Amino acid sequence: MKEELTKHSVVLFQQKGFSETSIQDIVDSIGVTKGTFYYYFTSKEMLLMEIHERYIDDLLNRQKAILEQIESYRAKIVGIVKLIIHDLQTQGPNGRIYFREMRNLAPENVEKIKKKREAFRLNVEQVLRDGIQAGEFRENLQPKMIAFAILGVTNWSYQWFNPSGDVSVQELADMYVDFILNGIISERD
Amino acid sequence: MKEELTKHSVVLFQQKGFSETSIQDIVDSIGVTKGTFYYYFTSKEMLLMEIHERYIDDLLNRQKAILEQIESYRAKIVGIVKLIIHDLQTQGPNGRIYFREMRNLAPENVEKIKKKREAFRLNVEQVLRDGIQAGEFRENLQPKMIAFAILGVTNWSYQWFNPSGDVSVQELADMYVDFILNGIISERD
Incomplete structure (x- = not known):
């Protein structure tokens, strides 16, 4: 899952830029909740x-x-x-x-x-x-x-x-x- | 003034990035109001x-x-x-x-x-x-x-x-x- 989160974030950061991508965008792109994100990353x-x-x-x-x-x-x-x-x-x-x-x-x-x-x-x-x-x-x-x-x-x-x-x-x-x-x-x- | 606004923005954009720089930051850096900004630029x-x-x-x-x-x-x-x-x-x-x-x-x-x-x-x-x-x-x-x-x-x-x-x-x-x-x-x- 950590791998998945990283991979999808890379795609989003590349398309929209880091500042313009929210944690919500990231978790939406794989269909998990913000809780999952915070389990692996503090920010x-x-x-x-x-x-x-x-x-x-x-x-x-x-x-x-x-x-x-x-x-x-x-x-x-x-x-x-x-x-x-x-x-x-x-x-x-x-x-x-x-x-x-x-x-x-x-x-x-x-x-x-x-x-x-x-x-x-x-x-x-x-x-x-x-x-x-x-x-x-x-x-x-x-x-x-x-x-x-x-x-x-x-x-x-x-x-x-x-x-x-x-x-x-x-x-x-x-x-x-x-x-x-x-x-x-x-x-x- | 247009020249001034452009010049100061370049400095701010370089330091903080475009997304992280507000129009307020720009006008503050020269000591003018937002009205002055909007006189020269729509956005x-x-x-x-x-x-x-x-x-x-x-x-x-x-x-x-x-x-x-x-x-x-x-x-x-x-x-x-x-x-x-x-x-x-x-x-x-x-x-x-x-x-x-x-x-x-x-x-x-x-x-x-x-x-x-x-x-x-x-x-x-x-x-x-x-x-x-x-x-x-x-x-x-x-x-x-x-x-x-x-x-x-x-x-x-x-x-x-x-x-x-x-x-x-x-x-x-x-x-x-x-x-x-x-x-x-x-x-x-």
């Missing part, structure tokens, strides 16, 4: 926090696996880009809420999520820094700014990409890997 | 529309000048990237509201703004298409997807860039021009 904000936390924890875990298991820095970047783009298929609505509704969390929760988002970005930055030193990436790159550029390409796709359109997430991931690698590698293939 | 939504429309009309006009006055496709892309990044300095709050609050417009207004945003993006797509044909850009690029990638890099910066930080908008623009051109040009310099 709508707590539910939003749950959505944010699950999403970023999952991303961080999978990023960690990429960082540990893959050798070259170039391939680590490819892995991280593909991770985010492939998620468009299954995590699109979660991602959009994650990018849009963070300001509706309580300040202490915003801080928690911001730290985790930052950790994800700093890992990308570190790969770039190490890759520059190893000669894989161009030495004039500023790792911090380029990490933001890469995440701009991937995260922006959550604003517009339609996984049911004529480009698949696999095709999109390949194009973006190509675009990003050309933007950073020290020699053309 | 809070109309004010939001004014912010959106001014912002995109201005961008489209300046994009048009770039497209008409600059010769090479490569330089047109450079011009458009610099346009968006340099605006971070002066248009940051407008840009953030533009990217975040569109869903609070009335459906017919959303359509109007969407068409204009699309026009801006389609112009980028056209430059890419023409530049591929002219041999300036790699021929394996998919203009539509790459236009979104470029706008991802530039637009995402409105989410995180601090113009008072240790990187200037000029430096950021140069780095992003370099990153993007390397991602698309057909030959390295």
